[in-house]
Amino acid sequence: MSVAGETRAFGLRHLLGMEGVAREDIVTILDLADAMAQISERPIKKVPTLRGKTVITLFAEPSTRTRASFELAGKRLSAEVINLSASTSSFQKGESLLDTARNLEAMRPDILILRHSAAGAPHFLADRLGCAILNAGDGWHAHPSQALLDCATIRKHKGSLDGLEVAICGDIRHSRVARCNVIALQTLGAKVRCAGPRTMMPVGMEEQYGVTVHDRIEAAVEGADVVMMLRLQLERQRGALFPNAREYARFYGLNPARAALAKPDAIIMHPGPMNRGLEIDPAVADGERSVILEQVTYGVAVRMALLCLFAGVRPEVG
Amino acid sequence: MSVAGETRAFGLRHLLGMEGVAREDIVTILDLADAMAQISERPIKKVPTLRGKTVITLFAEPSTRTRASFELAGKRLSAEVINLSASTSSFQKGESLLDTARNLEAMRPDILILRHSAAGAPHFLADRLGCAILNAGDGWHAHPSQALLDCATIRKHKGSLDGLEVAICGDIRHSRVARCNVIALQTLGAKVRCAGPRTMMPVGMEEQYGVTVHDRIEAAVEGADVVMMLRLQLERQRGALFPNAREYARFYGLNPARAALAKPDAIIMHPGPMNRGLEIDPAVADGERSVILEQVTYGVAVRMALLCLFAGVRPEVG
Amino acid sequence: MSVAGETRAFGLRHLLGMEGVAREDIVTILDLADAMAQISERPIKKVPTLRGKTVITLFAEPSTRTRASFELAGKRLSAEVINLSASTSSFQKGESLLDTARNLEAMRPDILILRHSAAGAPHFLADRLGCAILNAGDGWHAHPSQALLDCATIRKHKGSLDGLEVAICGDIRHSRVARCNVIALQTLGAKVRCAGPRTMMPVGMEEQYGVTVHDRIEAAVEGADVVMMLRLQLERQRGALFPNAREYARFYGLNPARAALAKPDAIIMHPGPMNRGLEIDPAVADGERSVILEQVTYGVAVRMALLCLFAGVRPEVG
Numbered sequence: 028m029s030v031a032g033e034t035r036a037f038g039l040r041h042l043l044g045m046e047g048v049a050r051e052d053i054v055t056i057l058d059l060a061d062a063m064a065q066i067s068e069r070p071i072k073k074v075p076t077l078r079g080k081t082v083i084t085l086f087a088e089p090s091t092r093t094r095a096s097f098e099l100a101g102k103r104l105s106a107e108v109i110n111l112s113a114s115t116s117s118f119q120k121g122e123s124l125l126d127t128a129r130n131l132e133a134m135r136p137d138i139l140i141l142r143h144s145a146a147g148a149p150h151f152l153a154d155r156l157g158c159a160i161l162n163a164g165d166g167w168h169a170h171p172s173q174a175l176l177d178c179a180t181i182r183k184h185k186g187s188l189d190g191l192e193v194a195i196c197g198d199i200r201h202s203r204v205a206r207c208n209v210i211a212l213q214t215l216g217a218k219v220r221c222a223g224p225r226t227m228m229p230v231g232m233e234e235q236y237g238v239t240v241h242d243r244i245e246a247a248v249e250g251a252d253v254v255m256m257l258r259l260q261l262e263r264q265r266g267a268l269f270p271n272a273r274e275y276a277r278f279y280g281l282n283p284a285r286a287a288l289a290k291p292d293a294i295i296m297h298p299g300p301m302n303r304g305l306e307i308d309p310a311v312a313d314g315e316r317s318v319i320l321e322q323v324t325y326g327v328a329v330r331m332a333l334l335c336l337f338a339g340v341r342p343e344v345g
Numbered sequence: 346m347s348v349a350g351e352t353r354a355f356g357l358r359h360l361l362g363m364e365g366v367a368r369e370d371i372v373t374i375l376d377l378a379d380a381m382a383q384i385s386e387r388p389i390k391k392v393p394t395l396r397g398k399t400v401i402t403l404f405a406e407p408s409t410r411t412r413a414s415f416e417l418a419g420k421r422l423s424a425e426v427i428n429l430s431a432s433t434s435s436f437q438k439g440e441s442l443l444d445t446a447r448n449l450e451a452m453r454p455d456i457l458i459l460r461h462s463a464a465g466a467p468h469f470l471a472d473r474l475g476c477a478i479l480n481a482g483d484g485w486h487a488h489p490s491q492a493l494l495d496c497a498t499i500r501k502h503k504g505s506l507d508g509l510e511v512a513i514c515g516d517i518r519h520s521r522v523a524r525c526n527v528i529a530l531q532t533l534g535a536k537v538r539c540a541g542p543r544t545m546m547p548v549g550m551e552e553q554y555g556v557t558v559h560d561r562i563e564a565a566v567e568g569a570d571v572v573m574m575l576r577l578q579l580e581r582q583r584g585a586l587f588p589n590a591r592e593y594a595r596f597y598g599l600n601p602a603r604a605a606l607a608k609p610d611a612i613i614m615h616p617g618p619m620n621r622g623l624e625i626d627p628a629v630a631d632g633e634r635s636v637i638l639e640q641v642t643y644g645v646a647v648r649m650a651l652l653c654l655f656a657g658v659r660p661e662v663g
Numbered sequence: 664m665s666v667a668g669e670t671r672a673f674g675l676r677h678l679l680g681m682e683g684v685a686r687e688d689i690v691t692i693l694d695l696a697d698a699m700a701q702i703s704e705r706p707i708k709k710v711p712t713l714r715g716k717t718v719i720t721l722f723a724e725p726s727t728r729t730r731a732s733f734e735l736a737g738k739r740l741s742a743e744v745i746n747l748s749a750s751t752s753s754f755q756k757g758e759s760l761l762d763t764a765r766n767l768e769a770m771r772p773d774i775l776i777l778r779h780s781a782a783g784a785p786h787f788l789a790d791r792l793g794c795a796i797l798n799a800g801d802g803w804h805a806h807p808s809q810a811l812l813d814c815a816t817i818r819k820h821k822g823s824l825d826g827l828e829v830a831i832c833g834d835i836r837h838s839r840v841a842r843c844n845v846i847a848l849q850t851l852g853a854k855v856r857c858a859g860p861r862t863m864m865p866v867g868m869e870e871q872y873g874v875t876v877h878d879r880i881e882a883a884v885e886g887a888d889v890v891m892m893l894r895l896q897l898e899r900q901r902g903a904l905f906p907n908a909r910e911y912a913r914f915y916g917l918n919p920a921r922a923a924l925a926k927p928d929a930i931i932m933h934p935g936p937m938n939r940g941l942e943i944d945p946a947v948a949d950g951e952r953s954v955i956l957e958q959v960t961y962g963v964a965v966r967m968a969l970l971c972l973f974a975g976v977r978p979e980v981g
Contacts, residue, residue, distance in 0.1 A: 070397070078709060081735065095449070099399065107738040111727055122937065126936065130727070130936075300439070301440065323452060409766070413770065414770060420743040618757070621762070645770050
């Protein structure tokens, strides 16, 4: 499949969030991700596309899957990948994020991938640096590569997102994944229903994003094509937003009975890491409608596509 | 030397411990390791054998040499190596080992190398994952690549292990190295003598493993072809198993006088890291019969062999 | 530009400090760095010069830029780079630095890059190991690759260092950068003026190094071609060496008024990470005479040159 023949230029210089990202650009990413997904299934999972390009990951918060996914994406494209984490960085010596990033930029990376606890940190850098910035998660704000891999996974299973009913359930308020997905899914034509405890639902979701909001998970899941459960961000919450874990699982966990309310061919998603028995029942997480591990596989493919596009390289994928 | 011409298939899907590993498979590993050892002595220490293969190391306990040894083995074979450690992993977010490993598997590695504090952790994953699992140390249980590199080092010096007398001395009880070596050495035809304080000797060693057990180190070392000293696992012991360090060195340390009891051409081994002056005297550790650093060199070669075999690639080594 | 045609052999086996390093060897490094600097400006920032060579970084102190700079230098030359940090090393298990280093050497690296809190640690290893040791910072003692990249940056801007007036200002006593720069700059023909509080100025600087010493920064900066500000090593100081941060900035910080005392075409340098508003005013750090980020860019180039020279490879750079 040749992607190189397209004529419209890719419209983004940075990937900071999903706000304002054009449908055409999302489709470009997903199309290229489909081509990239084939590479990871070959005996020799490596192509020379990004040979001689430099990717720096700067993670000021711990992460397994996202950093590893980006690193692997870079390596399968033959890029050089340099990993920096908060514990080994000059942050400890009181240097500002901007100075750290400027220093890294002076080493001539093509792409800087940033995870940071402060919402807006990647935007701040994007206004001040020359290299492409990919936001790998900033506080509660955004995690756009996760939304894109979710869209890629859905499109793989459903062909198109147009007119799909997608339920996003759980701790919407603390979820950068939810925020990005709402926007990306709607840009691609899906309708979004959100459900969760009132204490975890941002005020004005309906007005701001045009989604439907439900207090009870059953109402959101009923008749849905896609059910996306969110991780209960125990480590991000300050103060008790629900009585206890057992109560949460009882009222908001996706168990087999609730999952059965969705369409018969609905798919079940979760961005991970899962709290099994809390927001999702193991029988559902490991069930045949679960595509949770496919999301991870698509994560590498979507990030390969992002690295190509933001490095300015449109590969011929044979 | 061509290894590719062999006809018998390699019999292992995972390397979890040395129990039940056939002599033929060990010999296949050691033969390939001998060929691989040549690569690290060349001016250009790299071959394309595992180009496009992905190796993930997941270390839930700190380690210098084992992780670096596997990483270097992978890189000298042109594999992509992704390192994950406990401090940056989703373990911190309460994810189970199985979910973490399944997520990594979904990124399509060819081999997953695991170090974990829980004995049996690699076996648990091997039953549930599709990719090859190499155990790089699980609690007190097993550390098979260490046993294999020890066997490779001995074979290099002695030609064959058949009929050799090997003394393993020290803290047998807390040593995953000892357990694996006892089995591997016997599979290759060596006779094993164990010595150590009663408090550090598992009950029933003679019956279970067919070794001879001695309270005093002198009895084990006398007439031995190989003397293998174990690291006193200070960090693994709960409670005092011997009066103090000086007492331990006095009764169980390998000093020159004790080393002289072994055969004149005996070799001295230690898996590292050494507690100098405790289980081994510096004069012995740095003496001309010591092969301790050769063990490290063979470590890279044995791990190169393991990566090839478990990735299903039998290289021509010219 | 061909560097391979030179006939004089490079005179160094290790890079431990700048003491005793011949002018010719520094010039060889800087000339090769100028050639290497071009590589990082190309669309494909990678050459095969060090394919099959192994570089190990062993950092017993945290660092962003130095480790990343060496890693990137190695990768752009196609070397294999293995990173080891204190937190994952056998240091934690009580192994000596020498045993750790010997173990790493047994894995057949071509170059070992060491950062350590103890002054003299790299010298200690250089006397005992066979592979080349590059000192990436040892306590207050030396940081020679920083001095070399500073010299490379100055030469780029001034053509030659002969006869230049260089002011080094701040916490001279705790600065390994200052010590190395004083020697390297003088070897290349520059005259050095040092300024800083008495409590941060080593006794006998004039006699030992032949520099001029000033209590007030203005006297050192006046008429200088180069002004090099030092990081206030807050993390290295034991006890209060000056009343407080505001006092320090007031008397020893480089503000626009003080910077104006230097020659009109003077350049402003800082090794980073900067304490903005303390030893340097943001208006100066970000001003048009600042070459602080160029220093970082040259850091990669100088380290590429060092890796080639210490691996014994003199590249043709086209």
